[in-house]
Amino acid sequence: MPHDDKGSHWHEPTADKMAGLGKFARPAMPYDQFMESEGVPIYRDIGVRTVLDLPMKPWKRLGGRGSYIQLFGTEGLWGMYVVEVPPGGALNIEHHVYEKIVLVVEGRGSTEVWQEGNSKKQHFEWQKGSLFSIPINAYHRFVNATNSPAILLCGTSAPNMFNLLDNPKFIFECPFDFTDRYSGAADYFTPQDDIAPDPVRGLAMKKTNLVPDVINCELPLDNRRSPGYRRIEPHMAGNRFYLWVGQHETGRYSKAHKHASAAILVCLKGKGYTYTWPEALGTRPWEAGKADQVRRQDYELGGIVSAAPMSGDWFHQHFGVSKDPLRLSAWFGPNNSTSRKPGRPGEQITDRGAIDIKKGGGAIPYHEEDPHLRAEFEATLAKEGAQSRMDARWYDEATAGIDQPKDLF
Ligand SMILES: [Fe+2]
Known part of the structure; x- marks a missing residue:
């Protein structure tokens, strides 16, 4: 029976064809x-x-x-x-x-x-x-x-x-009161400024249900992502919804990489942009004449970008280009990508997004990336009156490992 869109019916298999439709619309959840x-x-x-x-x-x-x-x-x-x-x-x-x-x-x-x-x-x-x-x-x-x-x-x-x-x-x-989440305590929405260490990773965490000004508040030094990187994790209302607030000194950018999605970056201060392209375009889409298939998203205060758009098979690369530091909040919801890894609790997880593609990971090293990216980044910074802190050695395979920063975000 030929398929029409008016009603569903069984697409019978034939000698050389499987049952069903090969292509169909994504169902509405x-x-x-x-x-x-x-x-x-x-x-x-x-x-x-x-x-x-x-x-x-x-x-x-x-x-x-x-x-x-x-x-x-x-x-x-x-x-x-x-x-x-x-x-x-x-x-x-x-x-x-x-x-x-x-x-x-x-x-x-x-x-x-x-x-x-x-x-x-x-x-x-x-x-x-x-x-x-x-x-x-x-x-x-x-x-x-x-x-x-x-x-x-x-x-x-x-x-x-x-x-x-x-x-x-x-x-x-639903009439249920989640008293474990909300006691009604008089100081429930009083901002808590004390830093409480995260019990697993020893990072700066804050248990507070209200941050009065997340754009301008002081953030503790973290240094993990880049020198001068600042970060705090506000834990709010007993939520499973995970988020952090981080601030990068601009002048450096992350390697292009791919991994599963979940997070959205919310821009709180400064300016930046993200490039993303399907892995099928390869590591140098501009050089290959496929720049028209690369997506770009610019953001400023109140801007948002999917940190790893699509389904884990798109390279993405984030650039902070303002003179002032770039402050972002990353919102993950209740199921971040780490929690969705297969395996037993306690098993070692590898961050493939941080390993170079030649070593089986998902990151494009600077010396392999499309030269368009560095040229454009440096030109944009110059226009903003900011300076590039990218090291020329990172673009040469022989010296790439020297003082190289970790993946930025
Ligand atoms: Fe990423």
Whole structure:
């Protein structure tokens, strides 16, 4: 029977053909269907220069204007949206069985948080650069008493819950109080400035449910990714949603590499761009005349880019090009790529993205990369009044290993 799009039917196998269709459309998962049902735009791409550029439409459930965002490579892993809290207004009261991280991209306002059956509301204020989390299933409302709009960028684990349970009624009407996540303690949204060491890796961690200004706050020195690299991991609201905030001195760039996706980089300060291309284009797509198939995403404050777009088979390379350091927050959702590695807990994991391709890894060494990248990077820095700190020895195979920095991000 010939295939038509009107109804499904069995594609019978023949002597030399298997059953079924060889090509078919990617099915819409329950979360895709839910997003569609909400009547706001859904932005799907590798990133955007700033989320302030996204078209927003009235969003009945939330009570403001907004847009969903699903960057390539994060489908099913976690979700994002941008929403406007109107001047002199408020969004609707919400509670939901998924985690939510909020970054204030523009404006000022406040949030009320409370638990089912507890009339005592907690209240905290926020401004551009505030980062906080709404505890899972806590009631909350965003208020904007100023006369200019406030723009919130939210990261959620809604796709995980929708795709697993496929029941919006449960997700939005569940009466359970997660008192292990949110005790209602009076100081719950008091910013905690103390550094608590991460028990596994000994890195700087911070247990706080509100960072008042993540754009300008002091970050502890880390030095792991590049000299001068600063980093903090805010652990918020007992979430499984993982994120960190890092700051690079500009003037150096990472090697192109490929690995599984999960993270989205959110630009908090400075400027940068990311190149990404399918591995089938090879290590030097410009030289091969295939530059038109390379994707580029520029970003600045409020910009986002999928850190490893697509499904692990696209090379990507990140460049910080501002005179000031580039500050980013990396949001991973509840399932980062390490947690999805096969094997038993405790097994050694190799970071293939950091190993050169000739040694079986996924990174293109500087001396093998397309010469276009270095030339363009240096020209861009010069235009910005910043200096390149790339060492000429790294571009020569014989001296490449000397003082070479580790993969930047
Ligand atoms: Fe990467």
